[in-house]
Amino acid sequence: MTSHVADVLIPLALDSTYSYAVPDGLALKEGDVVQVPLATREVVGVVWGLREGPGGNFKKVTGVVDSPSLPPKMRKFLDWIAWYTLAPKGSALAMGLKLVDGDRPEVVRIGVKLAGRLPKRMTPARQRVVEAAQDGVVRLKSELAHLAGVSAGVIDGLIDEGTLETVALLQEPVAEIPNPDFRKAGLSDGQQAAADALVASMHEEHPPVTLLEGVTGSGKTEVYFEAVAEAVRQGRQALILMPEIALTAQFLDRFAARFGAKPACWHSGVTGRKRERLYAGIASGEVKVTAGARSALFLPYKDLGLIVVDEEHETAYKQDDGVHYHARDMAVVRGRIENAPVVLASATPSIESRVNVQRGRYRHVQLPERFGGRQMPQIRAVDLRRETIAKGRWLSPALNLAIGETLERGEQVLLFLNRRGYAPLTLCRACAHRYECPNCSAWLVEHRFRRSLVCHHCGHVERTPHACVSCGSVDSLVPCGPGVERIAEEVAETYPDKRSIVLSSDMPGGTERLRQELAAIAAGEVDIVVGTQLVAKGHNFPLMTLVVVLDADIGLTSGDPRAAERTFQLLQQVTGRAGRGEKPGRALVQTWQPDHPVIAALVSGDAERFYEEETRVREMAGLPPFGRLASLIVSAEERESAEAHARAMALVAQPPPGVTVLGPAEAPLALIRGRYRYRLLVKTEREVDLQAYLRDWLARCPKIRGNTRVSIDVDPQSFL
């Protein structure tokens, strides 16, 4: 007997669909979200296929879940990601489905207004409420209490008395509708030409990927806003991906100034019912423009007409757990599937994107100058070999001179050091014991504000001990090297009359406080900012005229093949914070290696030469984008199991021509969260089908036992 069979993909780490019989009378389409029995429980899954077949032995689909069904293009995208990253298909689906959390109750907003009847017993507090409510306006309880200067209890009392009545408030709209013609910025000629090129490309039959490369402060945002406006005019949707969406209040204001409404925001902080309504609004097409973190790529857009990836070179786009994907690259794939143009914006593009331009795969639109005739900052290296710095101090005389001059003129200074905490290493002066994480092969970092030692890899925290845990000596611990907190201490001592602030991602108060502090800096309420990479990117501080890089050499010595590129990008971004307002800016870069190509390129302002040289080095080494890489990390709670499994895998690797398998070797971070790690690195020529080779190899590998795990990272960005 034949009947309808549904092949259902379940959002768990499973690679194939399960077949279920469709009960008579249940109308199902592909993409529908359904409830099905799995072993002893009921789970949610998505109909990946429908067919006729002998369904007699299958369990039945329980029912359809009230959630937007996944459009065909979205399903194609998820299939593609699973194929490319070698993640189980169900794990790819989980990224799109776990977005909704329908279990939370809807928050109903209750308002109150005056009902007329006066309370039997009148008090001064009640009198104030009655007066405040006299205008008949419906207000939230908390608003009315605030207006009358009373506690919420007084309001509740008046509701019980029948003096106030409650009214359910209308829900806020899920997102306002942006108006593409609200207030167009007066673009410079260069900006207009760039915007025109983007808009024209949107009308092509197969819209291209465009690299929008413009120096820091050139106004790339204003330019891609014109493409967003065009997508909205076409009645389609636009997605703007950003590396750190939670901190972009400034961006939202600029968007609202251009479009008369804020975009919908999607990130992990959006929860509950709001999240569900946004998800539904994006599926129905009601939400026109979404700004979001990388997870916004997995929303079921009805008709996506544009994807912008802002700061496309950012490493935050790479997800390094679960499904290892790079949101920039996946945005390009999604754009192709949706037939939507993709704009990659950056002042310091990735080598990958630049090479794609050279190969003719991406278009190139450039903004070589800052907006409004502003100059790029003058950058000078401060050679640490020639400076004398007092012991336990980090600012050289040359820096202090420049800082003093800048403060004298009432301008702002940024001191940049990409190290959180007070000191990266703590040791005992008496016994030389070094404080190390019990779960990771890493030093504990002192955080003096929190009076604790913290592991930056697993989050382990212990109180900074009074006596050495190893030898018992009292007051014997010495901090080695600086973090931003230590620099802030030096700044406070050297410039006691100036207002200074430390900014890093782990300061107490979270995102909200950070947002306020960034606004305070932009408003000129701070003289000296000490910060990590958090302050380096994207922000616009009009009064900042001096940027100081305390240790330009930090990222240069790591074993990462992208070390030079990353350092160049970061330094270019941070020095680009100087001189964005009326006054010209300059930057000083402290280094032990002023002749290093990265530093030389930065100081000379010759980015082109740096990119050419770096691209040549990559090509000679056969590294991405001239070759392909995949990293396989084998981990286990016992070192022996991890090592044995990694060796067993290497034995059956049988790499064909064009493929090299390196290792296994202990990973640079040999222990993380109590798991020992070994790494195998696969390097292939560009034309090799890397995924096919990996699948083939993995099928030959011995079965994984016990707590051993193998994690696969295609196009790895981290080499730790």
Ligand SMILES: Nc1ncnc2c1ncn2[C@@H]1O[C@H](COP(=O)(O)OP(=O)(O)OP(=O)(O)O)[C@@H](O)[C@H]1O
């Ligand atoms: N056409 C314009 N009209 C008015 N102001 C503009 C215009 N274009 C840019 N600006 C202003 O110039 C400043 C820099 O612009 P924007 O932040 O877009 O630069 P960017 O290219 O993104 O720089 P970065 O890469 O450093 O983040 C902002 O304050 C922006 O408001």
Ligand SMILES: [Zn+2]
């Ligand atoms: Zn740790």
